[in-house]
Amino acid sequence: MGPVSNALDDILQRNAVRRDGKVADYIPELATADPDDFGIAVVSVLGRTYAAGDSTKTFTIQSISKPFVYALALSEFGLAEVSRHVGFEPSGEPFNAISLEPATGRPANPLINAGAIVTSALITGDAEARFARIRETLSAFAGRELELDERVYRSEAATGNRNRALAYLTLAGGALSRSVEDATDVYFRQCSLLVSAVDLAVMAATLGNAGVNPVTGVEVIHEDVARLTMAVMATCGMYDNSGEWMVRVGLPAKSGVGGGIVAVQPAEFGIGVYSPPLDSRGNSTRGVATLEDLSAEFHLHMLAHPKTPRSPILSSEQDGDVHTVKLLGELDFIAAEQIVHHVRRLASLTEPAARTVRIDLTNVTTIRPVAERLLAAAATGLRAGGTTFEIVDPAHVAEV
Amino acid sequence: MGPVSNALDDILQRNAVRRDGKVADYIPELATADPDDFGIAVVSVLGRTYAAGDSTKTFTIQSISKPFVYALALSEFGLAEVSRHVGFEPSGEPFNAISLEPATGRPANPLINAGAIVTSALITGDAEARFARIRETLSAFAGRELELDERVYRSEAATGNRNRALAYLTLAGGALSRSVEDATDVYFRQCSLLVSAVDLAVMAATLGNAGVNPVTGVEVIHEDVARLTMAVMATCGMYDNSGEWMVRVGLPAKSGVGGGIVAVQPAEFGIGVYSPPLDSRGNSTRGVATLEDLSAEFHLHMLAHPKTPRSPILSSEQDGDVHTVKLLGELDFIAAEQIVHHVRRLASLTEPAARTVRIDLTNVTTIRPVAERLLAAAATGLRAGGTTFEIVDPAHVAEV
């Protein structure tokens, strides 16, 4: 077992002793879950999977389906059209709150129930076609065919009257585009798809990998849709605990009353956790604790400050009328700023000025768009001043 | 003028034509602002300043003082104690909302007025001492002594009855720790400190530089406090527009009714914008548009996906019983994962196994904590298996 799996195992052991929280019972079938089940999985954006505990045991996805169906709706219709039906503001209220714009019935965001029902109903097609499309999409996110838990679905359909109420409110306001029975039936089925912690981690890793499932290689959604989806998860994913989550964990995430939580570190990995006992806000108690531990121990908070990187300039030497600047590492704004500063000084101060400035990207790993923009602008400036500007890029990291 | 300033200038020109919004008049003195004023500044975490327009014209900081005073309170008392008085949940409501926990009077977060007043009152000392400390801290963030606008202060003090109401509600609940007059007087003064767009950019860059002012080199707050502060800005900074801001801009930010907005890209730069006309939510209209443009054009969204980086393994060659792996660039989780995978394969598969594995960090720019943890764990594993593990680190990037 490698170091990642070891770390997951450690954290799992530590949190398994927690006994607080209560298995959801508002849907009768959910109450049958085993409170001792506890699994965790991490899937990197390169597609490797690490897991501990009951990581392949399946449970119903419930509210974790919401961001992924939102991503599907964004893919079909774009943000402008979708946001006519559902907003993206945290409501400061619980999952089943009535947070609708008075005049329009537009739910505050797609991650509260009202918003999720409206979002699910946007997908094209009749109930069968729509559910097929949602299942197919969530399966593509997970990288395997997800099954429906018929008993939970029937249990939700039998007891989901508050959700029907929310749906009727959105229908009355004009935000819901279908009949309530049609909309809620698909929604109940969507919530009853069976996933494991590993599935959730793959789904999250797909978001974090710009929409491409890192295990199957399939592009499930566009990169922009992945970003928008994670943005909404960042502010609304944990209901009325979203602010605290941003303070304590700092990763876009979503929980479900089935006991699952997903979280993403963009461009790094996805996480899935499963443990049925929930806190008063409907979030898995062991799941929350596990992610707090992971974030703290591994400095995963998306606003955590990395150590100040070295200068991106590995060397800078003139040989005849060619001045070669060897660059290093990931070129972001701050690296580009140093490079631009250095290169402009070269052009202005060196006597006699180099006729050619050669930028060597051999040791550069990636160039961020902002850095590309700045380097291109600098190159244009140099050329305008009569300097020849050359790029050496054997690894093809640049499109300057 | 370099490429950054050029870009700022372009965006300024483009947004200067906007004529929507209305200068704040709920405090009489604010109504005297010139609606045509428009300035922007960017300060990198290396301390370089870029600016365009009226970037040094001063105006009152207003609500932008809130996150910085929150940072001061966190510095003095820590998160546990501060959060007994003020929460960190977005309230889905306007800046002057009464979003208090019923039993305790604890405001939802430190960036609505009620929460800001409670936070300001936490600082040690009587009114004079407290305001002196706040002014000193905000000045340290800005890198220069900030002045008080006496007329705005008097105007706010004369008309700030809703703020006094909010303060009394928090006092009645127990969240406010001082008398209302004492608390609001300091708060009104704090809001009346004069800043420019450049000042705001330096202040934001200080947050983004782990609490160290990149211009003066002074450590104003601890790195953890900077992260917590930005986390609260990320979910609550733009009032009931915070969710949309995360979708459209994706940078921790804070606006003020004086017409200012600050935003941070952690580890990269801070931004300050100034333009007095406000939208219906109290955010500068040109300021919001400018930051949306900046984020879109330069891909600044904190959840935007970077292009997939190259492998961090520059080369991997065996010479006798020493196998040397040359690494490259920034080592984050995904890089470390590849390295660990590679090194473990080396140890397990190579026949005959190298007696020594030598990791060469010469071309590595920085190592993130999660990567350090994984590499250290891998090293321990190799050593336990009898392999010698060596690090070559001429630039001292590692503490493995």
Next chain:
Amino acid sequence: MGPVSNALDDILQRNAVRRDGKVADYIPELATADPDDFGIAVVSVLGRTYAAGDSTKTFTIQSISKPFVYALALSEFGLAEVSRHVGFEPSGEPFNAISLEPATGRPANPLINAGAIVTSALITGDAEARFARIRETLSAFAGRELELDERVYRSEAATGNRNRALAYLTLAGGALSRSVEDATDVYFRQCSLLVSAVDLAVMAATLGNAGVNPVTGVEVIHEDVARLTMAVMATCGMYDNSGEWMVRVGLPAKSGVGGGIVAVQPAEFGIGVYSPPLDSRGNSTRGVATLEDLSAEFHLHMLAHPKTPRSPILSSEQDGDVHTVKLLGELDFIAAEQIVHHVRRLASLTEPAARTVRIDLTNVTTIRPVAERLLAAAATGLRAGGTTFEIVDPAHVAEV
């Protein structure tokens, strides 16, 4: 034409010139009403009818059905059981507000839509039986068979999604005892019964006549149920205008979006008004103005002070050892107080005391319960002191 009809006609003419308000259009069929229709009727508790204008033109009863169906529910189950499902507190909110107890879904009162749907669903029987029972009861209140407006019913059923939402919320909480479709279908039919201003006046007069229809002589509900129904109308009948109504009109009342208003002066008469244009709160503008005029001109406010009545003691004379006290008028508390005082003085002060005190009720019109209690107690006291106590009651007004 007599003086009552003349007065109604005057008030009608005066208010017919009003042109404010807007015919309801949220149910498409309602929008077809003629805004010029204007009728009024008064029916006394002795069964005489006075009318002016379009007093027999029919329109749908809408929300005016609510108190009468509430009366039916109280008749079937009693206040204790009914109040487990629906409260009796004014909510300070509009007719379609979601004013439910969070835990139970119990609506605030039976005169907002949510409460009316729950109340209607309490009635025994399946949908057909229930509607038959409600129609029969409202017909008994009106004294004639009420017809259903099929087109309005179908229009409401087609568009009543907010009502379905409210019903689902009460179902989810446990207050609604039937399926939503079943409950709302009967509710929509109940609201689509056709009534005229005269019908409404008879219905109101039935409430004001202790539950006995003064035209047909049929006891529709028990006196206690009539009192409870009027009590709820007094505080909740005009939605978020109920307080102003009590200030300006001071009669228990109920309005409907069909343009009708009913009001009651207990033990005196019922009023029905019909004029379709509504104000922003959904109350008929001419209807409200007409009732304000009526109340002001005729001093109908139930808290208005009557002129101080004469002493109830017409004469008091001793003849031998019999002292005869002739009483006069309506004996309420204040009359009884004077009589008791007088009689006790007779017994104590007169020398020699009359052996017999004879109370002559020949000129008494009625005795209120509180007066009966006091007179009976006084009689007991006199008898205990050895005085003979006699009642002369040729008109049988007493049960002392």
Next chain:
Amino acid sequence: MGPVSNALDDILQRNAVRRDGKVADYIPELATADPDDFGIAVVSVLGRTYAAGDSTKTFTIQSISKPFVYALALSEFGLAEVSRHVGFEPSGEPFNAISLEPATGRPANPLINAGAIVTSALITGDAEARFARIRETLSAFAGRELELDERVYRSEAATGNRNRALAYLTLAGGALSRSVEDATDVYFRQCSLLVSAVDLAVMAATLGNAGVNPVTGVEVIHEDVARLTMAVMATCGMYDNSGEWMVRVGLPAKSGVGGGIVAVQPAEFGIGVYSPPLDSRGNSTRGVATLEDLSAEFHLHMLAHPKTPRSPILSSEQDGDVHTVKLLGELDFIAAEQIVHHVRRLASLTEPAARTVRIDLTNVTTIRPVAERLLAAAATGLRAGGTTFEIVDPAHVAEV
């Protein structure tokens, strides 16, 4: 002891055994009240006083001052002006709720704290003059000079921060016309006036006696102001229990956290009860139970139906060309209706018609305005038809 006092004593004994409720402690001084204190008093509109228990023990009036100060404000400025500052709608919320119109800060009604503070501040004069005026008025209502409880006043002033918050909110909106300290100081003093159950009964009887103190004979307020005040008490007097109170008790009333309750039966009597333990809504538990008992046993509910009165026509006989109709009792609408009907038939049907109709009011106790209007109209009609119309009114009950 007479029957009224006996009845009060019985009810007192019965309710004295209740042990639920809790003495108010949110103002420290209130917590020192003796939970066993229990007194009741009834004062009739003829000025007689009945009492039982601790009926002269004094306690602070607290919120019971509100309707009486509202009456004073109405006297000074009229309803139109007062209602620009405070509404008259029940808010469905607790006494200390923030029920203000968003734009104006206008409190929902004068019986919640916010509304009471605004109302108190309307009175003319500086703080001393204003309190003097309020004390003088409440003393006039009570018929004796009321004292201030300095300790409770100081305790309220020291702890009344929620009230200050409410005041600032109304100030910020524009509803409050004075500084908060000024307004709340007078309000705290007004609430700290000492009254007994007897005082409260006299105050209530003054309202019920058309504004004239029945003990002192002083007209404290105009009859219209008394009606308006009772109207607001009827819908808002018991906070979020007002609807239930109307259902169960049916008398305009007001409670205070000092343990007092007042109630009025207009034109009959006032009631004062005192018992410190309060229920969760801040109403005296024994007080509420006592008034429910009184209302039920003595049928005091203002919407209770009186037994149907006898015909008001005692005799109707023709002698020559004079037809004499002897009337009886209280002439209200329903009596007048019968008389008009009878008299018009006399004029139309009798052959040969009487030249003179003589109405004999000797046995009439009082004539309500509506009856006056109808009888006058009928007389006009007869005269127009050539009939002579005469009134015999030895007791001067009519102004026909």
